[in-house]
Amino acid sequence: MKKQMRNQVMVAKSVTDEDLKLINQYTRRELTAEEVFVFETILCDNEIDRDGEAFSLASLHKFCELYPGKTGIFDHNPCGESQMARMFKAWVEHRPEQRTRYGAPYAALHGKAYMVRSGRSADLILEIDGGIKKEVSVGCSVTRKLCSICGANWKKERCSHAAGEEYGGKLCFAILDDPDDAYEWSFVAVPAQPAAGVVKAYTQKGEFQLNQIDQIVKSLDPNQGEELKAYLSALEIEAQAGRAYLAKLKKEVLSLSCLSGAKIQGDVMQSVIQKMNVQELEAFHKAFSAQLDEPGALQLAATPMQQPQGADSAFQI
Ligand SMILES: [Zn+2]
Structure with a gap:
């Protein structure tokens, strides 16, 4: 699944000795502080997103192990070598004074990434230096998607609760728990259209194609998949x-x-x-x-x- 975070600011950071040590674990030769550009961003948090899902606190902590070493892509353009950045550190920031929509203390996953300074990366570095806002999207998979009301794992079973509804004053949403993989992160300069975002959310890599519809349906929850299939066949009848x-x-x-x-x-x-x-x-x-x-x-x-x-x-x- 892919999760998109809106308006995350990438902040340029000065390179510390600790940064360099971590960065040089991933490089073929030792890089100096002058050769790298380091920036920080929020990758995801425990707030409910537009899909009615929120990462558990445990998930955010697990990501701290999974994200370092993963490369990030700018503007979904995986071709340009200079457009790549690598995450070398991730940690959870706790903001107990701030509450999520479901009343829990807010927490965010921060990531620090580096890029090698070169002629081709200069423009991008300038943009980040200027504190440009971009959308961050993280790709990951979780083994458990829990109902916030009764704890049912929606990956395996459905309960009577629906995300977005309230039960006895408690909001129902899906808790994304136990991530087993973090496969990519990327920055999108132009906010994606909400509709495009939904489609893209279900494609793991590459561009959306019509012949991927079957695969998309298969990748959905059984209930969601059935709804989409019914909708698609209704559309097909109209198209005929x-x-x-x-x-x-x-x-x-x-x-x-x-x-x-x-x-x-x-x-x-x-x-x-x-x-x-x-x-x-x-x-x-x-x-x-x-x-x-x-x-x-x-x-x-x-x-x-x-x-x-x-x-x-x-x-x-
Ligand atoms: Zn439930």
């Missing part, structure tokens, strides 16, 4: 009806264009029709029909076709 209407409309416009006497070769007209959208087809349908209804329509057959009224002017014939 839409395709049938479009085919019928194209056929009729072609016949009408012949009947109205438009002096366009059949195959040219057919090729143009194939490129039209529904609104354009409907406009041509109306125009050709009106032409046929006019008195003396057969005489019109002998005159060059006029630009049908209401038709898209982009489609001049």
Whole structure:
């Protein structure tokens, strides 16, 4: 699963001796303080996110072991070598004075990462130095997703509680517990569209593709998966009806264009029709029909076709 955190500030930090020691565990040769750029960010916290899920405190502590050494990608562009940063330290910050929506003391997972200074990383380093806000997304998998009301593990069973609902004044949400892997973290400069975020949340790597829908459905909770499948098949039925209407409309416009006497070769007209959208087809349908209804329509057959009224002017014939 992927979790996106909004508006996290990446703060540039001066390189300490301890940082260098940790960083050099991951490098082929010893780097000096001048060669590296170090920054800090919040990776995730124990607040309820937009999916109605929150990491347990134990999960945040487990991430402290899992994240160091993991590379991060900027702007989801895994191609640029200079765009990579490596996490070398992670820790949990406790803010007891601040409470989560479910009343627990707030805690956040901080990460420290480094980049090697080079011509190609200069712009990015400048951005981070300027305290630019970015969205951080962390990729991880957890073995347990617990109902906050009764403790049922939603990965295995469903209970009667639903995330987002209140039961006896207590908010129900999913507690993400026992992470077994942290596979990546990344920064997104432009906030993702909420809808795109949802789709991306269920793809582990790479770009979303239509043929991944089956895999996405399989990766969901059984209940969520069923809902999505039902929704998709309802959409498919609508799409079939839409395709049938479009085919019928194209056929009729072609016949009408012949009947109205438009002096366009059949195959040219057919090729143009194939490129039209529904609104354009409907406009041509109306125009050709009106032409046929006019008195003396057969005489019109002998005159060059006029630009049908209401038709898209982009489609001049
Ligand atoms: Zn429950």
